[in-house]
Amino acid sequence: MFSFIARRIGTILLTMLCLTLVVFFLVNLEPNLKKLAISQTEMHTPADQLESWLVNHGYRQNFFLRYGQWLGVLPKHPITDPATGKTTQRFSFCNDPTEPQFSGVLQGDFGCSTKFKTTVAAKLFPALGATGLLMFWVLAVMVPISLLIGILAGMREGSRTDRVLSVASIASTATPEYVSGVIFTVIFASWLGWLNGSAASASQGITFYNFTLPVITLAIYGIGYIARMTRASMVEVMTQQYIRTARLKGLSFSSVVIKHALRNALIAPFTVIMLQFPWLLTGVVIVEVMFRYQGFGYTLVEAAGNNDIDLLLGCSLVSVFIVLITQLISDVGYAFLNPRIRVQ
């Protein structure tokens, strides 16, 4: 078990290394650097000044050298004025070093956000906290509802309840966030006026009024999928011999479902819920942009739209880490929950 986890963590680190290299390559393409230079300088700057801005801020150094600096295996150099030999900070707003030193991701320095004029850590971690809060409420809504729907549908396969709930869950998987978000806003914010169509005020404090729409919009897409997986698992369990034995012993249907079937039927949904996180990440981006909630997704879009290199790298590092670590948890957790599976 230990070596399994160690090997998986090794793969995760390798994947993260490859992915950040790919992202680093894409954000450093010539058109993207131009875009960055234009957004960072005054309007209508001539081309040679754009170029000198890029040179001055170290964007014209060798690609691998800069990746190594970002990673923290090579020292970061400050800007040196060729005429006077004086060194200045690369970006004054986030305490860049004035003398060469190792300060990359490995040292815990995620770099400098050019869009928000602060360090990446100062921007990214509060945003992650805000998104974590959103995720918590989404899971708190999504998991119980979807498990309940799945169990009710799978309890008696082919019954009227089953068919109605199955079609409902198919409909919910066919509704991406930007569709359900619009429909819910129209119904609850425009027509009924019960809820707020914007979650911008949720950064100060969440209330039922401003936080419900983002949460249900994000939850509805996942509910259908988890419910269908739970139903499939429940249907399979209900045909097992031990369920028939329990029924023949004279136990009531409800106690058979609760005591015998549930425990075994809930192993598969656990994996599915864990594997939902990558989808939730995409959903988070859409929902946060749609409802103007200042979280991780909002930061990612801002970073990508302005080609904010360090912030975008930080965002991809975080999202890839979340995706891979939830996969690992789902594999390990599955082995713990199901004693028939042994990880080699």
Added chain:
Amino acid sequence: MQTEYISAFDVVLGVLWRFWPVWVALILVMGASFTYRRKLGLYGQLFDSGVGIAGVFICLFWLFTAIFASTISPFDPLAQVSVMKDTLPGAIEPASKLVYYFGGDKLARDVFSRMVYGSQIVLIIAPAATGFALMVGITLGLPAGYYGGKIDTLLSFLANLVLAFPVILLFYLLVTPGIMDTPIPYAMAGLFFLFPIIFFCVLFWTRYKNRPDRLYILLGITLVLGGWIYAGLVFDKDPLHIVHIDPNQLNIFVAVVFASSPGVFRIVRGLTMDIKTRDYVAAAQTRGESPWYIMLWEILPNARGPLIVDACLRIGYTTILLGTLGYFGLGLAPESPDWGTAIKDASRLLRSFIHPALPPTIALMSFVLGLNLLADSLREQSMKD
């Protein structure tokens, strides 16, 4: 000047009337399919359940809408009639006396016509991108599952690498306007569009190796047709100027194929690993068949059930991806009538006007729902066998 409106009832009737070519085509196709459903194999079995009929109905509805878009829509989707700005559903356009059935949007375009034309974009890109993703996934998934070992480790690592990317980040990196100045999209297109040609060449080669009369004809057709389309799509150098794709659309297309082929790869790999332990594969190996013959002519046909179901779901998923791209304003032109872009434009103004938002959302939702119902019903039918 006061805009005149028709009543809500007339709007409903008018919309139903505008769709007349779709209804005619639907009645013909559904009627014929229902009558001969016993002879139509898997497709005919769909008509045995209500869910299946609903799925086929919705999918065909949008298919015919896309085909007859120019007949159905009363206006040009890009035309702006300034008096019709933000008009409510049922407004009458003064010049032509035609009706803006679903009202006008903030740029005074007809929401109804835009929804109808939007179906064309979605119904061309989504199935085509899914087709290419299937080709890439199958061509790489078969050897990974069949040989295992180093090939499998390498390909699986690459697939997991792409899957670990949040889709939205991938799109932001791959579908920016700047990237069109670099050779990356064309290189990726050149790589992906090679797969169908390789696939069909190997397919025919393994089967008709010993029958040159057929082999050369089939290989010739594949290479000429494939090469022609390839030249048109990747280099935009089609000698006959028929095959042509916008650089923007090529970029979207490539990004969508890139994002969805690892999923196909994983499914094909899993199915191959399962099927290669069957007796008929062992029999073919004993006969001395080549590995690629076994993969393409023994394993692949037996994996078709789950693959068809997956393809249906994947077209729906691709539609959602296209909508996401449109929603974030990536790739597609800002005035493009596709549903995602329309939802983006309308959702910014939800506080003042809600009518431009509803038609594209409902269209997108119903199309994906139709595909999901179709997939669900196909899965149930194939389980019965």
